[in-house]
Amino acid sequence: MREFPGTPGTLTSLFLRITQCVFAAGSIAAMATAPNFTGITAFCYLIASMGLQVAWSFALAVLDGIALVKKKVLHNPLLVSLFIVGDWVTALLSLAAASSSAGVAVLYFNDLGNCGFGEECQKYQLSVALAFLGWVSVSISSLIMLWLFAAG
Amino acid sequence: MREFPGTPGTLTSLFLRITQCVFAAGSIAAMATAPNFTGITAFCYLIASMGLQVAWSFALAVLDGIALVKKKVLHNPLLVSLFIVGDWVTALLSLAAASSSAGVAVLYFNDLGNCGFGEECQKYQLSVALAFLGWVSVSISSLIMLWLFAAG
Numbered sequence: 001m002r003e004f005p006g007t008p009g010t011l012t013s014l015f016l017r018i019t020q021c022v023f024a025a026g027s028i029a030a031m032a033t034a035p036n037f038t039g040i041t042a043f044c045y046l047i048a049s050m051g052l053q054v055a056w057s058f059a060l061a062v063l064d065g066i067a068l069v070k071k072k073v074l075h076n077p078l079l080v081s082l083f084i085v086g087d088w089v090t091a092l093l094s095l096a097a098a099s100s101s102a103g104v105a106v107l108y109f110n111d112l113g114n115c116g117f118g119e120e121c122q123k124y125q126l127s128v129a130l131a132f133l134g135w136v137s138v139s140i141s142s143l144i145m146l147w148l149f150a151a152g
Numbered sequence: 153m154r155e156f157p158g159t160p161g162t163l164t165s166l167f168l169r170i171t172q173c174v175f176a177a178g179s180i181a182a183m184a185t186a187p188n189f190t191g192i193t194a195f196c197y198l199i200a201s202m203g204l205q206v207a208w209s210f211a212l213a214v215l216d217g218i219a220l221v222k223k224k225v226l227h228n229p230l231l232v233s234l235f236i237v238g239d240w241v242t243a244l245l246s247l248a249a250a251s252s253s254a255g256v257a258v259l260y261f262n263d264l265g266n267c268g269f270g271e272e273c274q275k276y277q278l279s280v281a282l283a284f285l286g287w288v289s290v291s292i293s294s295l296i297m298l299w300l301f302a303a304g
Contacts, residue, residue, distance in 0.1 A: 039263055040259060040263050041255075041258045041259070041262055041263055042255035042258060042259065092247070095244070095247060095248060095251070096247060096251040097251075099247070099248040099249075099251035099252040099255070100251040100252055100254055100255030100258075101255060102252055102255075103193075103194035103251070103252030103253060103254075103255040103256045104255045104256060104259055106193045106194060106252075107192060107193070107194065107256055107259070110193055111191055111192050111193055146298075150302040
């Protein structure tokens with residue numbers, strides 16, 4: 001399999017994985033510090049989905065780090081298929097979670113005039129924004145993986 | 153390019169396009185007949201996104217129909233790349249629209265105890281369910297297109 005920026009075991013890949021982890025962790029932190037989020041299903045789903053993204057991206061970041069240090073190439077077709085499935089599942093769940101939370105956040109901010117929860121509202125917005133950034137980052141990884149697999 | 157069930161110009165492809173069209177049109181019909189939907193941004197976005205899906209799937213259904221009748225093969229690489237981009241954009245927008253509407257629908261049904269809009273609520277649920285079915289259908293088409301392109 002060819003090696004190009006973003007494939008497993010490169011610096012770009014490590015950077016992408018760390019970005020995903022940071023955005024997802026930031027989204028969880030912003031949401032979890034807003035006391036009333038547990039009453040809204042979409043926000044709980046966002047936390048669960050971002051938790052999965054943190055776990056997945058962290059595991060792959062560690063793998064990339066090990067491959068970089070030991071100068072190993074992670075281009076085993078079986079491993080790449082596993083990465084593709086994991087990345088696509090994570091990306092789809094992240095998009096769905098970010099969108100459903102965005103729907104609720106926009107409902108409170110625009111449709112019902114203003115958000116009645118006080119300063120928590122900014123945390124909701126921040127959490128949704130970070131979740132979308134995390135989705136962009138994980139979808140870049142998914143496309144690179146798919147490309148690597150298709151290019152053989 | 154190889155021909156297998158679901159590639160442009162086959163009966164399976166025509167069937168998939170018609171399914172997409174029907175689900176998206178059903179979702180629009182269910183939402184548009186519920187009077188108060190205009191006050192909720194997520195529901196307006198759902199209508200816009202499903203409108204795009206109807207237009208796109210209808211155009212491709214017509215193209216498939218013509219190809220079937222005239223026995224032409226639509227496996228031009230340029231045409232297939234166009235189909236891939238269109239399908240993926242439609243699929244992403246549909247998933248985002250269905251998820252954001254689902255977030256709002258679940259908020260009204262579960263989180264706030266019950267839905268205060270009366271019988272419209274069932275229409276909201278129906279519309280969201282049809283939007284998800286439409287997304288499943290359009291994502292099957294996207295995967296087939298990608299496979300066709302990758303298989304050369």
